[in-house]
Amino acid sequence: MTDTSPAGAPATPETPRDSAADRAVADFGIDTTARSTGEALRDYVARVRGGELGSLPALLGLVVLAVVFSLASDSFLTLGNIANLLAQGAGVTIIAMGLVFVLLLGEIDLSAGTASGVTAAVLALHLVSGGNLLGGMGTPVFVVFCVLVVVAVAVAAQLRLWAAAVPPVLALAMMLSGIPPNPWLEMLLAVCVGTAIGLLTGFLVSRIGIPSFVVTLALFLAWQGVILQLIGEGGTLGLRDETLFAVANGNLSVVGSWVLFVVAAGGYAAVVLARHYRRLRAGLVTQPTPLVAAKVGVTLLLGAVATILLTRNRSQSALIEITGVPFVVPIVLVLLVVGTYVLDRTSYGRHIYAVGGNAEAARRAGINVPRIRASVFVISASVAAIGAIVYSSKVGSVDPSAGGGTVLLYAVGAAVIGGTSLFGGKGRISNAVIGGAVLAMVANGLGLLRQPAAVVFVITGLVLLLAASVDALSRRKVSAGR
Amino acid sequence: MSTPILEISGLNKSFGPVHVLHDVDLAIRPGEVTALVGDNGAGKSTLVKCIAGIHPADSGEIRWAGEPVKMTGPRDAAALGIEVVYQDLALADNLDIVQNMFLGRERGKAWALDEAGMEQAARETLATLSVRTVKSVRTLVSSLSGGQRQTVAIAKSVLWDSKVVLLDEPTAALGVAQTRQVLDLVRRLAEQGLGVVLISHNMADVFEVSDRVATLYLGRLVADLPTRDLTHGQVVELITAGRSGDLGLTRPDTVSI
Structure with missing residues (x-):
């Protein structure tokens, strides 16, 4: 009610959220889902220790x-x-x-x-x-x-x-x-x-x-x-x-392999990020943004590495060439x-x-x-x-x-x-x-x-x-x- | 006194040779908590199941907002706005609160559920009931306490714009603090204008939250009186003997079992 803190100075050093999310949280008041990466990781560790492996x-x-x-x-x-x-x-x-x-x-x-x-x-x-x-x-x-x-x-x-x-x-x-x-x-x-x-x-x-x-x-x-x-x-x-x-x-051709990478990994990233930001805007329960970004990043990286490796020649003999996913x-x-x-x-x-x-x-x-x-x-x-x-x-x-x-x-x-x-x-x-x-x-x-x-x-x-x-x-x- | 939303008159129900309910008359009014009490086997659960459409009544009339209705199944009752919270709660442990509240009535297309809409509706419902004990609406039900589960089950029942909620022993398995939460919730349901029927064995609960006490004795409704006109002792006598002074059955020896 009494907002005495100086304007523009956030009370907590949290990442700024948009106003819709703030409003929804205030409306509900009970949703104290972890919103920072550290909290989310601690939650996860607690869940694992609790037996949800x-x-x-x-x-x-x-x-x-x-x-x-x-x-x-x-x-x-x-x-x-x-x-x-x-x-x-x-x-x-x-x-x-x-x-x-x-x-x-x-x-x-x-x-x-x-x-x-x-x-x-x-x-x-x-x-x-x-x-x-x-x-x-x-x-x-x-x-x-x-x-x-x-x-x-x-x-x-x-x-x-x-x-x-x-x-x-x-x-x-x-x-x-x-x-x-x-x-x-x-x-x-x-x-x-x-x-x-x-x-x-x-x-x-x-x-x-x-x-x-x-x-x-x-x-x-x-x-x-x-x-x-x-x-x-x-x-x-x-x-x-x-x-x-x-x-x-x-195997897919080399071009086909990269198309697969773009469609699969790119599609995954697009879907996950779009969903994340949609939920964030609507003020719904989400994982912290850095965690989501890390997930998407790791997936893209692993996909890219796998595609690079599998598009190289893996034939044992010099006569034929085996490449592609x-x-x-x-x-x-x-x-x-x-x-x-x-x-x-x-x-x-x-x-x-x-x-x-x-x-x-x-x-x-x-x-x-x-x-x-x-x-x-x-x-x-x-x-x-x-x-x-x-x-x-x-x-x-x-x-x-x-x-x-x-x-x-x-x-x-x-x-x-x-x-x-x-x-x-x-x-x-x-x-x-x-x-x-x-x-x-x-x-x-x-x-x-x-x-x-x-x-x-x-x-x-x-x-x-x-x-x-x-x-x-x-x-x-x-x-x-x- | 407001007009009843649900009126039952002359309801009879037998299971084979066992006559479980004899000419039961009961009126449930919006904004009122009616406690339904009675000894084991008095017919409380059967009466609830008749109201919920699970057991069809043999004879008698059920009127909804003055209109006679015929109930042939739980769906009919649900369509009218009657919801039952059973003792075992009927929640799926492996689903979260939102998923449980919308179970079987998911929003959105079957091939693309409206998760955002459901989550917001669940939050709003919990917020209107002033539920503040649940950490997140995406918590799995398996990690909730008994009182929180009861809360979710009750919130689920009011999510559907229901008019009458029947609660079967909601505090039976709860501790002191959790019982407190649930009783507060029951009161709030009535304040929001719902007709609430509370089955309970606990006299303290009954006297704390109910506006009326309806006592069943061997399948007969022997008394339906305002709670403030009754004492603990009278209710206990009504439950065990079917009469208490001038209240209840006039001559208990006429009861045929």
Whole structure:
């Protein structure tokens, strides 16, 4: 009320804020969010000590692993190996990104791995059989497959997931029309088949009410059988197609790489800064400007360094030249951006978090919980199909072990290592990317050190165990602190 | 005395052979806190659920601002402006205050939520309720105390331009200071012209904030009297025996259970 301080002399040595922000703060009076960088950092440290770790352990692990492996092996930090590492880890990472949606509800999709294998087998079969899936599968199998896809459409209608009904219809059209092989159509077919599989899983979990662990365990086995049936025991379907091969093995041109950098990093900076200043003007809760600027700066810097390195020649021989950012990078980036947007900025994403945090509260808020529950399995299986395209492209063929073995477990592991909680309600798409990088680095580094598979498995298991312990302990700390 | 916003007359409700509510008459007026008291099993929660549209009444009439209304689900009640704050609060721990307050009724397009609008509306609501204990509207609910959670749940209920708010034991799990906060908040709701129904077992709370006390005894509304005309002892007798002197049931032996 009594303003006796001399005009123009601010009472506190704070950075000047604009008047709208001041007014809003005065109106509300309670919003004492940290507004200086120091306070914000102290808040963050307090949160971490309180048990909200997020991706921090995984990021630290990533740094430690990189240092250890680069000291132990001469070839770890070579450009060729880093590009290789990206392509190696991409398949599992993408499957993990889809799994995050399921894990956010506290559910699990054990069948994502073999479901992705089925989509890979259908893709390869379509290519190898010249588009004649009827001939490739044999009449009885083909009929059963078509019936299942039709059932998936019916399920989508029953769950009112109209958007998810379109891909199975497309899949059916492609299968019945015997459309000639085309790499783009085949990739679309794989994703559409993935959607159909996810609809079946989602229906069994949310409408029939079987626990997702049991449903997906059963389907894990069943899809394994389907893969064997489609490919034949001991068989291998080669992916002899330039486009399909390039997905995981090709690179952007040097110009393309820089375009990617400008679009991705520039877009990130523009979006983050625009949002920050919009919120600041409206007097909303924001992070301090220096912190936001630092974040954007570091991202731009890392992006630029990575682009510079990856556009240099990394070929081991003088005869050929390998340059450019691998295609898997933009693929993962697009999925990361889309997934993050859906979870953070749409009501659908908000409802996923709400159902994962308190399903009863979500139900009372008028959210259709069974529909949300079914939809995450559709996303998981559809995204797993994209993962299948990438890992099949990496090896250049599809065999009966596609998507089996450790693929699913690594994918779940990647999400959890990155900081997604198995108890639901906590996690981000970026967790899957960071966790996937950790696992890819472990496998790649130990491989370079010529460690036997036994050691790789044991160490990967221990890393996962460590991540799960961190999750459980931090949860205990959070609930104890209340 | 103002005209009732919500009037219930002759409400009956049975669950199978169990007759839970017998001919209940109750009027809720804007700007008044009505305490709904009664022993366990007296039918308090069932009455609230009938008003909230969760249980359809078997017979009887519900009038909203004088007009008879038919409630077939919670959405009907919410559309009229009736909000219920349940004992378990129904908040998602992993979401922040703004996200919880707008849960299921987010502003903006489904594909581009209006975060700024929601944040400002949440702040304004909290500010009108003079809530000053929450550090930031972007605090996760998991890091709030019991009283703050209750505050958020109540603020959520008034965000929707509601006319009647039903609170199910809002102070049951709270400490002394937090109870204080919530009772102040209840009073402020009434001052803003809302009709408030407060279910409570705590006589001190009832006498502190309520304008009327409605007592349920074995499914019957035995007394609906201004708080100032009642004493602690009378209310306790009404709760336990259904009568107290001239108040309540005239002949308790006629009660058929």
